[in-house]
Amino acid sequence: MLDATFWQAFCHLDNVVAVKVAPFNRYRTLDVVRRLVQAGAEERITLYTGNDDHIVLDLATGFSVMRHGEPVVVRFRGGLLGHWSVWTRGACELLRRIHTAVASGDISADLLALDSRVVDCNAAFFDVDNGFRGCIAGCHEVLRRQGLLAGTWCLDPDEDLSPGQREEIERVRRDHADLSDDGFVAANLERWLQT
Numbered sequence: 001m002l003d004a005t006f007w008q009a010f011c012h013l014d015n016v017v018a019v020k021v022a023p024f025n026r027y028r029t030l031d032v033v034r035r036l037v038q039a040g041a042e043e044r045i046t047l048y049t050g051n052d053d054h055i056v057l058d059l060a061t062g063f064s065v066m067r068h069g070e071p072v073v074v075r076f077r078g079g080l081l082g083h084w085s086v087w088t089r090g091a092c093e094l095l096r097r098i099h100t101a102v103a104s105g106d107i108s109a110d111l112l113a114l115d116s117r118v119v120d121c122n123a124a125f126f127d128v129d130n131g132f133r134g135c136i137a138g139c140h141e142v143l144r145r146q147g148l149l150a151g152t153w154c155l156d157p158d159e160d161l162s163p164g165q166r167e168e169i170e171r172v173r174r175d176h177a178d179l180s181d182d183g184f185v186a187a188n189l190e191r192w193l194q195t
Contacts, residue, residue: 022052056112
């Protein structure tokens with residue numbers, strides 16, 4: 001893990017234009033934001049979240065950091081997320097919804113509550129219960145169920161779904177169907193496979 005000293009030096013580099021922040025740890029995320037503000041680089045460097053355990057909150061809420069006794073609010077502008085490797089259209093719609101809410105200043109409790117639902121999906125897809133061992137196979141399983149992949153094979157022949165992961169993926173597909181892009185994929189799959 002990169003420490004605060006690294007981020008302090010990194011944010012002072014003139015040719016840095018963006019940072020993906022993905023420690024899955026709120027304290028380490030704040031380290032990056034604080035160092036960015038201390039470097040005075042909040043206008044030059046765009047932040048992207050990779051925190052699959054807090055996507056919605058990262059995007060919807062600002063991080064307030066003090067500089068010279070005054071608060072500076074910094075926002076993540078987008079995400080480079082494993083979550084977006086599946087249910088991509090739903091993720092893009094969620095990002096659009098968050099950007100619209102932020103721009104209007106109307107960030108509702110319902111929108112913020114989506115954070116836990118997205119985290120629930122990611123826990124199943126990325127196999128959090130088994131230390132992320134089935135992460136790639138889990139994404140492949142979602143794509144397989146949509147008809148986009150023929151199987152869950154990975155480059156490492158020993159990498160596969162973990163015990164219970166298939167059932168967890170089925171549960172989140174059922175519980176959070178409104179977040180998926182299954183309907184969009186089904187409506188376009190035949191055309192996509194013909195090209």
